[in-house]
Amino acid sequence: MNRLKLATAATVLLLVAAGAALLSRQGLDDRDHEQFQEALQGLKQLDAGFNKDLLRVRYALLSTYDDFLANERDSAQALDTLARVPDLVGAGERQAILDGSAETKSLLAHRTRLFERFKSQNAVVTNSRHYLPFAIQQLLEQLGPDTADRELATSLHALTASVLAVLTSDNSDRTTEYDEALSSARRLQDWLTRHPGHPQAGAVGSLISHAHTLVSGTGKLDQLTRELLALPVATALGKLSHTYEAAVGGAIQRAQDYRRMLYLLAGLLLLLVAYAVNLLRNANQSLERRVQERTAELAGSERRFRTLAAAAPVGIFLTDASGAVVYTNLAAQAITGLPPERNLGSGWISALHPDDYDGTLAWWRQLGEQADDRPWECRFRTPDGQTRNVLARLAAVHDEQGATLGYVGTLEDITERLRITSELHQAQKLESVGRLAAGVAHEINTPVQFVSDSCHFIRDGLGDLRGLVQEYRDILAALGEGSLLAPAALDRARLAEQRADLDYLLDNMPTAVERSLEGLQRVSTIVRSMKEFAHPDQKEMAHADLNQAILSTLTIARNEYKYIAELKTELGELPPVPCFLGDLNQAVLNIVVNAAHAIADFNLASGATGLITVRTRCENQQAVIDIEDSGGGIPDAIRDKIFDPFFTTKAVGKGTGQGLAIARSVVVDKHHGSLSVESWPGSGSCFTIRVPLDGDTALTTELA
Amino acid sequence: MNRRPRRWLALAALCALLCAAPANAEAPVFRDEPIRPVPAASTLNAAKVALGARLFADPLLSRDGSVSCASCHPLATGGTDHRPRSLGLNRAEGSVNAPTVLNSGLNFKQFWDGRADTLEQQVDGPLLSPVEMGSSWDTVIAKLRRAPGYAKAFSQAYPDGLSPAAVRNAIAEFERSLTTPNSRFDRYLRGEDAALSAAEKSGYRKFKAYGCISCHQGVNVGGNMFQRMGVMGDYFADRGGVGKADYGRYNLTGDEADRFTFKVPSLRNVELTAPYFHDGSAASLEQAVGIMAKYQLGRSLPPQDLDELVGFLKTLTGVRPGQAP
Structure with missing residues (x-):
């Protein structure tokens, strides 16, 4: 895969390089280039045209300057174009070309200035050149035969010749001709000075003026013409052209280089693509292999899971995202008692115990809405009529994005566990009864003892009474027979009464009966307490007099504390409390016994008597039972553990460690109440049981 | 395959003949003299010309609104006011005679001394001259922006709308239209x-x-x-x-x-x-x-x-x- 990434990266790089090459390769068919070349070419032609027209004007073959203006306009336009060097020219050559353009421009500006002067000069010279021969001719025609006129005529001829020489000389340097013409003009001027009043003086003056204008003007004009023609415009353009061609040549070279590079890049790209394709094919094959392997792995995993699930003792089921069951294992099927296919979808619902139907479905539905993995206890009823208690758990399965794929659930058959727990519970109850038996026996023994003593006394007294009654009957018989006289009979009766100690008997016999009755009453109370304590297991809560129940419990527990602590009860008014009374009695007993043991341990050395206070009251719609002892308190270190099952501080064999755990289970789990403890180390503890007065109708399930 | 090109060739030749004939007929033919006739009005932008005409006659261009281009160059009297020297702001006299604007577009430079190469450049001369219109571009542009119709007309005729360059060009364009052909x-x-x-x-x-x-x-x-x-x-x-x-x-x-x-x-x-x-x-x-x-x-x-x-x-x-x- 890394190699593929590398190949992709290289491809992208190459593409970028190719793109850059394409972009940087300015086309030679560039419009700017064409325009530049046209402008350059145009300027050369315009320059040549200018020079040609200049000569035409100079030699009177052209008589208007409009064409020059057009030339100037076109040149300016072309110069503007030359200032825009095409992009294909490299930065290095650009400046040289710009310099060349600027040089040309400056030359042309200079030429324009010179040419303006030329035009002015040319107009003047042209006029004088046209006029002078005409004026000389006119003047000559006016001249007469006198000396002055002949002299003038000679001078005029000389001037004509010398001016003609100036105009027609082939010499490039015409200084001689100019000097000659000027001296001719001077001679004419001399003549004019000598003949100021001559009728032709004005005409001669004008003529001299024109001759001067023509001669000096022609000189200037020739000078200007030479300067104009000598302007190195063509050279500058040639140089510029050369520089530009060289630059374009460089650009062409670069373009060819680019093309070669593009070919190279294209070739490399093809190679890379081929390589990438190969890599992809390999990757694909290896991917397919891996898919096959993974599929096999998955199949194995699936098989392992199925086997595991099938063999698991716990019921396992799977649902899809909508909650429809898609799989159940054997254990789950055993729990519902349904054939496998009838568990799927919502089929399992039919196996629910009718009483648990609504609650279970509510729990099931709410799981989809909120992540609540609270286990749920419910019952299933198998078609063969068995009821199975089940602890159900459900967990959502999410994919990587967090979407719910479905749920995995377990069904734990806790029927057996509940049964065992229940039996253990019962066993503990029996254990406490057993342990109480000795005390209870003792409690019963005492009244039985004195009932027995009284009965013996009554039996003996009755024997004495029967002897006395027999004596009375004998006396009466003797009296009746007359064998005995009344006084003797009286003495004999008195003697018999004295022997029988009749007064004592009559005094003590009723007392003995009372005592017997009292003793029997006590026994009866104990037995009733025993019966009340061992209240038969209820299926449902029933309202009960909690105070009475507590008294009974304390009665049967009396032997546990009577030598250890004084018992004080402060029982407040309580309405009938809905409860499982037998269980609650068990809880109270366990706590009271614990209190007695705590006091005993605390007072072991001193042998002092402690105090157990039992209080009841009604508070916040709860029946509250406080059981306070004056023992040593509970160390902080173990306060959290005292309600744990099998936790005990007592010596092995003295307790099972179930007492407080059962008390807690009874109060919290069965009655939805609370069992809390406060402790003051060194001075005692107080356990408080709170049981809701409105009961909890929802909790109707009792152990089977 | 052989006949076709020949037929095309004949057709092309015919076309060339037909096309060449009117082209020859339309070529300007006039006497070879140093003076040449004024060409027929070339293609000018009508909107710009109209805008220039309005500007040309608008005294708004001058500082106190008393002088327009047309004040010294009234078209009705030959494009000049016939004064030796024209009167500008507060009737101040200029330094040279006002030349006509007629055919001024055919002149190679503007002003007597030729200091402006183009009609556009020329506009600045009288506009900014303290004795002629005595204005400034900021003022002119601001006034034109306020005056009804100008901003819209400018934005229609010029991509960048109202600007000194556009004002110069509009006036120049109008002046280029002032040729007098057919003398x-x-x-x-x-x-x-x-x-x-x-x-x-x-x-x-x-x-x-x-x-x-x-x-x-x-x-x-x-x-x-x-x-x-x-x-x-x-x-x-x-x-x-x-x-x-x-x-x-x-x-x-x-x-x-x-x-x-x-x-x-x-x-x-x-x-x-x-x-x-x-x-x-x-x-x-x-x-x-x-x-x-x-x-x-x-x-x-x-x-x-x-x-x-x-x-x-x-x-x-x-x-x-x-x-x-």
């Missing part, structure tokens, strides 16, 4: 021999013979070169009162050779544009022609020649904008 002389040049009388034709011959044509040539009969005033005589010494305005192009270049040098004015419509010369010193054409002959040509003109020359000059009056041809 009798132009018709003569185009071959209409009867357009000129014999005297006028004689006048033209003398115009060339005396050498007037040396400077007054080309399409605008002048306007394409500079010339010194007084090449054959000292005009300014004779006139007297030489001032800075008389130095002409020298004021621009500082070159002694340019002293007293001016743009050669166009002679088109010259009969309508009195007074003459940069100083407006010649009230009549005859006077002007006489001065030219004396100081520029170093000649004296016989009266008949002068008449004929003036007669010829009057044939240069063309059809003015808004005038029926």
Whole structure:
């Protein structure tokens, strides 16, 4: 895969390089280039045209300057174009070309200035050149035969010749001709000075003026013409052209280089693509292999899971995202008692115990809405009529994005566990009864003892009474027979009464009966307490007099504390409390016994008597039972553990460690109440049981 | 395969013939003279021309709203106000005679001293001159922005809307439209021999013979070169009162050779544009022609020649904008 990434990266790089090459390769068919070349070419032609027209004007073959203006306009336009060097020219050559353009421009500006002067000069010279021969001719025609006129005529001829020489000389340097013409003009001027009043003086003056204008003007004009023609415009353009061609040549070279590079890049790209394709094919094959392997792995995993699930003792089921069951294992099927296919979808619902139907479905539905993995206890009823208690758990399965794929659930058959727990519970109850038996026996023994003593006394007294009654009957018989006289009979009766100690008997016999009755009453109370304590297991809560129940419990527990602590009860008014009374009695007993043991341990050395206070009251719609002892308190270190099952501080064999755990289970789990403890180390503890007065109708399930 | 190209060739040749014939017919044919006829109005942007016309006549361009371009260049009177020197703000007098705007687009430069290369450049001259319009571009643009219609017209005619460059261009575009084609002389040049009388034709011959044509040539009969005033005589010494305005192009270049040098004015419509010369010193054409002959040509003109020359000059009056041809 890394190699593929590398190949992709290289491809992208190459593409970028190719793109850059394409972009940087300015086309030679560039419009700017064409325009530049046209402008350059145009300027050369315009320059040549200018020079040609200049000569035409100079030699009177052209008589208007409009064409020059057009030339100037076109040149300016072309110069503007030359200032825009095409992009294909490299930065290095650009400046040289710009310099060349600027040089040309400056030359042309200079030429324009010179040419303006030329035009002015040319107009003047042209006029004088046209006029002078005409004026000389006119003047000559006016001249007469006198000396002055002949002299003038000679001078005029000389001037004509010398001016003609100036105009027609082939010499490039015409200084001689100019000097000659000027001296001719001077001679004419001399003549004019000598003949100021001559009728032709004005005409001669004008003529001299024109001759001067023509001669000096022609000189200037020739000078200007030479300067104009000598302007190195063509050279500058040639140089510029050369520089530009060289630059374009460089650009062409670069373009060819680019093309070669593009070919190279294209070739490399093809190679890379081929390589990438190969890599992809390999990757694909290896991917397919891996898919096959993974599929096999998955199949194995699936098989392992199925086997595991099938063999698991716990019921396992799977649902899809909508909650429809898609799989159940054997254990789950055993729990519902349904054939496998009838568990799927919502089929399992039919196996629910009718009483648990609504609650279970509510729990099931709410799981989809909120992540609540609270286990749920419910019952299933198998078609063969068995009821199975089940602890159900459900967990959502999410994919990587967090979407719910479905749920995995377990069904734990806790029927057996509940049964065992229940039996253990019962066993503990029996254990406490057993342990109480000795005390209870003792409690019963005492009244039985004195009932027995009284009965013996009554039996003996009755024997004495029967002897006395027999004596009375004998006396009466003797009296009746007359064998005995009344006084003797009286003495004999008195003697018999004295022997029988009749007064004592009559005094003590009723007392003995009372005592017997009292003793029997006590026994009866104990037995009733025993019966009340061992209240038969209820299926449902029933309202009960909690105070009475507590008294009974304390009665049967009396032997546990009577030598250890004084018992004080402060029982407040309580309405009938809905409860499982037998269980609650068990809880109270366990706590009271614990209190007695705590006091005993605390007072072991001193042998002092402690105090157990039992209080009841009604508070916040709860029946509250406080059981306070004056023992040593509970160390902080173990306060959290005292309600744990099998936790005990007592010596092995003295307790099972179930007492407080059962008390807690009874109060919290069965009655939805609370069992809390406060402790003051060194001075005692107080356990408080709170049981809701409105009961909890929802909790109707009792152990089977 | 062989016949086809031949047939195409024949067709192409026919097309070429057909196309060539009218092209030849439309080519301008006129007499080979130093003067050329005013071309028919070239393709100008009508919207810009209209906008320029409005600006040209709008005194809003001047500082106090008293002077427009048309104040000194009224089109009805030949594009000039016939004063030796025009009056600007507060009736202040300018330094030189106001030239006509007619055919000014055919001049190679603007102003007497040629200091503006284009009509656009020319606009700044009077606009900013304290004695002419005395304004500034900021003021002008602000005023135009407030004035109804301008902003919209400008944004329609110019991509960047109202700006100094657009104002310059609009005015120049309008001025370029102010050509006067079809003068009798132009018709003569185009071959209409009867357009000129014999005297006028004689006048033209003398115009060339005396050498007037040396400077007054080309399409605008002048306007394409500079010339010194007084090449054959000292005009300014004779006139007297030489001032800075008389130095002409020298004021621009500082070159002694340019002293007293001016743009050669166009002679088109010259009969309508009195007074003459940069100083407006010649009230009549005859006077002007006489001065030219004396100081520029170093000649004296016989009266008949002068008449004929003036007669010829009057044939240069063309059809003015808004005038029926």
